[in-house]
Amino acid sequence: MAKTVGDFVWERLGQWGVRRVYGYPGDGINGLIGALDRAKEEMPFVQVRHEEMAAFMATAHAKYTGEVGVCLATSGPGAIHLLNGLYDAKADHMPVLAIVGQQARAALGGHYQQEVDLAALFGDVCAYVQQASVPEQIRHLIDRAMRVAQGERKIACLILPNDLQELPAVEVPPHAHGTIHSGVGYAAPRVVPEPQALQQAAEVLNAGERVAMLVGAGALGATDEVLAVADMTQAGIAKALLGKAAVPDDLPWVTGSIGLLGTEPSWKMMQECDTLLMVGSGFPYSEFLPKEGAARGVQIDRDPSMLSLRYPMEVNLAGDSAATLRALLPLLRRKEAGRWRGRIAGWTEDWWALLEKRAMQKAEPINPQRVFWELSRRLPERAIIAADSGSTTNWYARDVKLRRGMMATLSGGLASMGSGMPYAIAAKFAHPERPVVAIVGDGAMQMNGMNELLTVSRYWKEWANPQLVVLVLNNRDLNQVTWEQRAMGGDPKFLGSQTLPEFSYAAFAELAGLRGIAVDDPERIGAAWDEALAMDRPVVLDFRTDPNVPPLPPHITLKQARAFMSSMFGEPELGSVLANTARQVASRVLPKRE
Structure with a gap:
């Protein structure tokens, strides 16, 4: 035809x-x-x-x-x-x-x-x-x-x-007035700022005694350059959520995520730094950055409209992250290892110890943090993570340690529920030889994730490596909103809007021809992860977790504390909320490093 x-x-x-x-x-x-x-x-x-x-x-x-x-x-x-x-x-x-x-x-x-x-x-x-x-x-x-x-x-x-x-194709339009003759192909430019701007940026960074870096998705292809600049300036590195895979978490001066879902070391570093270098990040929450005027700033972004948008920067560099950092490196003076990086490493060491202590606290039946803590140490090499939006994002952001060579992303700016499963499926089609872990809450799973398990069932045999593990945090609650209502609105949990129908996601996976593992015993978490990661087909890990373990932010404001206390009047799950909050707060008793 x-x-x-x-x-x-x-x-x-x-x-x-x-x-x-x-x-x-x-x-x-x-x-x-x-x-x-x-x-x-x-x-x-x-x-x-x-x-x-x-x-x-x-x-x-x-x-x-x-x-x-x-x-x-x-x-x-x-x-x-x-x-x-x-x-x-x-x-x-x-x-x-x-x-x-x-x-x-x-x-x-x-x-x-x-x-x-x-x-x-x-x-x-x-x-x-x-x-x-x-x-x-x-x-x-x-x-x-x-x-x-x-x-x-x-x-x-x-x-x-x-x-x-259905009409016949016209591959070559007539050579006549009013027609357009286009071609295939695009070569991305290598954008580097002018030498004068690079020199100005170097002067700011060289003058700083306590340099902090914040990297985002724009730094994902610039890992070597980010680490080289950090070593030269003796900076600590915090990561916006979309940049979680930009640098590995096993370095002592990588403080992890920043913001409400972030870490205490990232918060402290931003409050005490005298110089801020932002690379490829549109992180939106300015309250987690240094107070205006407290630090000198340099920003690198390929999109000029994103420059000096979150913090008034002294030097704004429009350029590609890797190329701009490479051009900047020869202009930087190597700083001697000093107290600043030592303090950051101490904060980070204490933080990881605190997270482990919190993860091991009792909950009914399972503490959600432990699910992520046990996953972190078992992540296969070159794993890809697809995270969803919800309370799962808190634990993913804080408790999962990414190593070099891994990939991870989620719906960042839009923060849409229901993105985790389609992200994971796309990851398997794009990289069928690599293991993929989807991190999904039960709200997102009921919204559309269960339907997309049928897509997995249809196509998984086409993938070179069948490893796809879907973590479902089964807490029967639209948990992120519940905690936002308590900590921001001062309202108790509204059962009519927040409670989800009971459902067995493991059983549904079995009906779809996949494997399902239901876990309600904290002592079985590690073994369940081992079993799922060794399976010969995609697996749904259905962890029954406690919805009342608080996702404590790195810094609690007086307004948040007052709202939380106000929400306890009329809270239908008061005993559980108070008991879990007390355990998490009590875990904070650790030696302080300064």
């Missing part, structure tokens, strides 16, 4: 290096789906359970590979479903291409079934949105969409009416 527009779409995307598309079918994209079937060897299609999951998977693909992630949805409701996952990509500056169907061109404007103004719908989330009208446009629309996604690290959307998809 003659090559159709649908055939040409996948052929052209293949020339751009796209090797997979996540989506769900519908009659608005029948021409594209038929073409995908014909191109299935070169362009595999991953059928998800809901279009939102396709967009999350495309976003995760971009995060785990650096490539453009591609998702596909039908017209009307299918296209609408993509939005949450696409906003996740936008919030975290990920390159994604969404391809959506539309009703036939002759029907548009006539209030036709499933007719939605898709250009307007996607106008906020996408940097580039275009609806095709004729086959001659397809080549340049794909080329420009991919170049915008790659070059600007933003979202692009192509809207293809269903009748257009």
Whole structure:
């Protein structure tokens, strides 16, 4: 048969290096789906359970590979479903291409079934949105969409009416006025600031006696350079959540995460530093950075609009993290090892000891911290972690030690529930030979994770390594919101909004043809992890944990303390909350290092 527009779409995307598309079918994209079937060897299609999951998977693909992630949805409701996952990509500056169907061109404007103004719908989330009208446009629309996604690290959307998809392809538009002739390919530039700006930054860092670094997702490809600058300046390194894998946690002067989910050493370092170097981070919570004027600042970011946004920096360097740090290194004077790094190492040593002590405290039936503490020491080499949003994020951020060579990410700027499972699936497709651990709360699992276990069941035999372990924190509570209500709103737990239905996630996994392990005994946690990581197929680890173990922040304000005390009046689980809080606070009795 003659090559159709649908055939040409996948052929052209293949020339751009796209090797997979996540989506769900519908009659608005029948021409594209038929073409995908014909191109299935070169362009595999991953059928998800809901279009939102396709967009999350495309976003995760971009995060785990650096490539453009591609998702596909039908017209009307299918296209609408993509939005949450696409906003996740936008919030975290990920390159994604969404391809959506539309009703036939002759029907548009006539209030036709499933007719939605898709250009307007996607106008906020996408940097580039275009609806095709004729086959001659397809080549340049794909080329420009991919170049915008790659070059600007933003979202692009192509809207293809269903009748257009079946027309004969036009690979080379006529050489005539009013046509566009585009090409394939993009080479990312190496952006380095001017020498004068680098010298100014070096002068600030050389003058500092107590240098602190904060690294984010933009530093994920600059591990060697970050460590070299830290050694030269004798800095400690704190990590924004999206940058958790940027440097390993087994270094004594890496203080771990920062913010409400962060560590006490990160808090102390930011309060006592006299110089701050931010690298590739848009960390949003300025209250966890030094007080304005307390520290001199240097920031490196490829996006100039993110510079000096969270803290008034003295020197702002627009450039790629690795290249800019390499250019900065020869200008730095090596500082002698001194008291500052020693203090940071002492804080960090005490903190890890405190976390272990807290993890081993009694709870009913299982302390959630211990689940993560036991995982941390068992993580396989080159493991990939896909974390969700919720109370699980607290324990992931604090208790899981990442080693060099591991990857980890989550929905950062959007902090969307329900992203963990699609992220994990995308990680397995992107890196089928590597072990993957999904960290999911029971709220997110009930929201959409259980459905995506069916996707795992369908595809796992295609993966070179079947290791995919899904940790479900089964606490029967929308736990993050419960604690936010207590500590921020001063409200007791509202059972009607917070309590989740009882459910066996392990049993559901077995029904789906996977393995399920239910654990309600703290002494079985380690053995359960060992069993799951040795399985010959994906596993759901269903840990029944205590919802009333408090995720204590690194610094408790007077306002938070008052709100918490106020919430205890009318708290339906008062005894458990107070007992667990007392155990966690009592664990703080450790030798102080200064």
